Amino acid sequence: MYRYDNYDQALVDERVTQFRDQVARWKAGELSDEEFRPLRLQNGLYVQRHAPMFRVAVPYGMLSSIQMRCLATLGRKYDRGYGHFTTRHNMQFNWPAIEDVPDMLAALAKVEMHAIQTSGNCIRNVTTDQFAGVAADEILDPRPLCEILRQWSTFHPEFAFLPRKFKIAVNGAKEDRALTWFHDIGLHILKTDDGMVGFRVIVGGGLGRTPIRGEVVREFLPWQDILTYCEAILRVYNRYGRRDNSYKARIKILVQALGVKEFARQVDAEWEHLKGGPATITQAEYDRVTSFFGAPAYAILPAIDESFIAHQAESLPFARWAERNVRPHRIPGYASVTLSLKKPGTAPGDVTSEQMEAAADLADRYSFGELRVTHEQNLVLADVEQRQLFALWQEAKAANFATPNIGLLTDMIVCPGGDFCDLANAKSIPVANAVQDRFDDLDYLWDIGDIEINFSGCMNSCGHHHVGNIGILGVDKGNEEWYQITVGGEQGNNAQLGKVIGRSFPAGEVPDVIEKLVRFYIAERQEGEHFIDTFHRIGLDPFKVAVYGDKARLKAA
Amino acid sequence: MTQIIKNRQAVADNYTLVTLAEGEAPASTALPTGAIIVPLAVWQAQKSELTTRGTPVGVWLDVTEGAEDVADDLASLPVIAVNFPKFTDGRGYSTARLLRERYGYTGEIRAIGDVLHDQLFLMARCGFDAFALREGKDIAKALNAFATFKTPYQAAADESRPLFRRRTA
Incomplete structure (x- = not known):
């Protein structure tokens, strides 16, 4: 890295x-x-419900074991022995004192970390695919360009x-694992038939109060031009984006107001002046940065490790873990492992200092000392030998990292919600735990299969509820906490927004509603269909009826 | 006489900043004697009088006005001020960069309005070389702000080449 x-x-x-001076x-x-x-926001420091919240940047999700140990130490020394990973790959501490933050920043700086621009009205931490550099469907490793963008955006x-x-x-792979359609700028790395590398540039996507899928402003931009082109986009936005109403101030509103054609025309007019200028990325700089992301010293191994196969045959729990939490790797004999931070009953994305240290140890022993944070709030060991997986699994179990639920119902994305966050309308963690509790039977969970449930405690959508196959949104109804349910949201290449099924529910009814939706899917599904496939085939209305009964049918008619 | 920061020093300010009262007509507003900085609307309405009055005259741009609006007049303007009604409104940063980098303006670019210590470093990078700090702020202390970062990453008005073209191992 x-x-x-x-x-x-x-x-x-x-x-x-x-x-420190500020x-x-x-x-x-x-x-x-x-x-x-x-000033404090641009150092990741919020004033929250109980105490300040401090958000540390994990640029494009990469962490060394040394950095992870530093986070563990900070959690122990300045927090209550834990931290929380967010959907932007960042780590949040919930209990530091403002006066301690300069010392925390100093400790972070010693391990090449910071909290720069993790909040505020500025360019935030750049995110990418957690399997960058190891994914089989990768076109080009996006991380060098992420680092170049990080440097350009810093201060x-x-x-x-x-x-x-x-x-x-x-995103640098064929499959979009970075939610690029729902960012202010989403970039797809492309390679033309004659080997030219560049980006499809998408602008004006976003979740939040007004969720909008981004629009393509340029089908192919040579990679060298990305900084000058981003500068043109940002300049048009800085000058003409709305500032009178913070709900209408994101670039998506400007793009919608102008229309994507006119927006692109203004960007191009600005870019004409910048194109080819000194901020054009040089091959030397690209090569310099890329040299840090070279392949680690992989061992030469057979494509399939026999002991890995044998252990799966002997142990059903290991086989289940291997099926859900282990992913094929482009190098023969290797695999990528997701450490689940979604053990039912714990706050999704939370990790104790002991676990952080355990994860750092696992990274050192099994994955060249590096980890990645995923936007689904889990950790990844990207480069594990298949022959080590059984030993890794046993150690991961001991550290509560081995819940075999990646991509399953209990692997929910959940924001910290009303227990911690000042913006939240409603609590999210206890309600999410109640849903996990309802689906505690592993066989049942397994039978349900791939499904994404995303949960936000308010319209700011930190929990990405809009793109959950089932989305749960906390709303405030006369000072009471209610929950609105959406169905049919999706991330990936076909990313789209979920649709609201109807009136909202009090917290106690949320598990029932989720269960009704899931049972209905199981009853209706055809061979091989995941929840989202069934939704695409039969549409929203039958799901409404499954939840609300005939009232929904009358309304729909 | 009030003090401003100019070229990273506290100096006495010779200019009087002219503002229009609500409803006041830019063509007929009375102007004080001596060096003045007038609103863009006054400059546009009284340009011929202003260019012949024999005192230095500058223009100030509000957030909805841009470098384009004075692009043809740069040679006759010793100072262009850019207003920050609130320090959190960042439009003026783009205005300054455009004045310097696109239109090649070499006169004084002055930040006026809600101008504070902690934004000076960024403003200077965008091409501001004069700063009328908000009243009551400590000018002497604010001078430290210019040394906040020694070698930033980006190209801007103060440095035409990004760090990646200048890095030495």
């Missing part, structure tokens, strides 16, 4: 000094709360006070 040189290191060190001036009353607010002087936050995702 990328390693800092003196320039990179100086910038994060200077950032610590800057923020905190001191705020404490001394020289900075008002209002003046301090965007970008023109774009620190945008109308609203700005999120970029890059």
Whole structure:
């Protein structure tokens, strides 16, 4: 993975000094709360329900074992012994004191980490595919370009006070695993028949209050031009995006208001001036950054390891884990392993300091000392020898990482919700746990098969509920917590938004509703269909009837 | 006389900033004597008088106005001020970069309005070289802000080449 040189290191060190001074001036009353607010936000520091929340950047999801141990130490020293992984690959601590954050940043800087632009109306952490560099369907490893984008966006002087936050995702494989259609900028790496590499550029997607699928503004942009082109997009947005209403301030609203054609025309007009300029990426820089993402020292192994097969035959629990949590690798004899942070009854995405250290140890022993964070809030060991999987599984079990549920119903994406977050309308973790509890029978879970349930505690959609096959959204109804259910959302190449099934429900009824939807799917499904396939075949109305009975039928008629 | 930051030093300000009252006609507004910085609307309405009055005259741009609006007049403007009604409104950063990098303006670009210590570094990178800090702010302390980061990544008005074209091992 990328390693800092003196320039990179100086910038994060200077950032610590800057923020320490800002905190001191705020404490001394020289900075008002209002003046301090965007400064702390751009260092990932929110003031939350119980205490400040501090969000650490994990650029494009890559973590070394050394960095993971640092996060473990921070969790133990400044938090209550745990942290939470978010859908932007970041780690959140829920209980630090503001006064401690400069020291936390200093500790992070020592391991080449930071909290730069993890919040605020600026360019946020760039996200990508958790299987970058190892996926069989990869066109090009997106991580070098993610790192180049990270550097370009870090302290970008023109774009620190945008109308609203700005999120970029890059996908380098045939299958979209980075939710690119729902980002402010989504980039697909493409290779033409004659070997040219570039991007399909999608702009104006987003979830939140007004979920919109992004639109293609350019079918093919040579990779060298990505910084100048992004600069043109951001400049048009910075100048003309709405600032009068924060709900209408994302770039998606500007793209919709202008129409994608006119928006693209304005971007092109701006780009004409920037194209080919000094920010055009050089081959030397691309090669320099790419050299950090070279293949590790893989062993030469047979494509299929016999002991891996034999262990699966002997142990059903291992076989189940292998089926759900282990993924094929492009190198013979290797596999990628997902460590589940979705053990039923725990807060999805939460990880204790002990677990972080255990994960770091596993990474050191089995996967070249590196980990990835997924936007589904799990961890990945990308490069594990098949012959080591059985030993890894036993250790992962001991650390509560081996729940065999990746892609199954209990592998829910869940935001921290009303237990922690100030923005939330409703709690999410206890309701998610109640749903997991309802589906605690592994055979049943297995029979249901692939299904994504995404849960957000409010319209800000941190839990990506819009693109869950079943989405759960916390809403405020007369100061009570209610939950609205959507069906049919999807990520991937056919990413689309779910549809609301009808009136919302109190917390206690949510597991019943999910069960009705799932039972109905099981009754209706045809051979080989996952939940989403059945939805595509029969549509929304039958699911409504399954939940609301004849009332829905009358309404539908 | 109020002080501003100019070329990273606190200096006395010679200009009077002219603002229009609500409903006031830009063509007929009375102007003070001496060096002035006028709203774009006044500049457009009284350009011939302003260019012959024999005192330095600058223009200030509000957030909905841009570099394009003064592009033809740059040679006659010793100063262009860019207003920040709220420090969180970042449109002025683009205005300054366009003035410097697209239109080649070499005169003073002054940040006015809600101008604060912690934005000075970014503003300077975008081409601002003068800063009228919001009243009550500590100018001497704010001078430290310019040294916040030694070698930033991007090309901007202050550095034409991004770091990746300058990195040495």
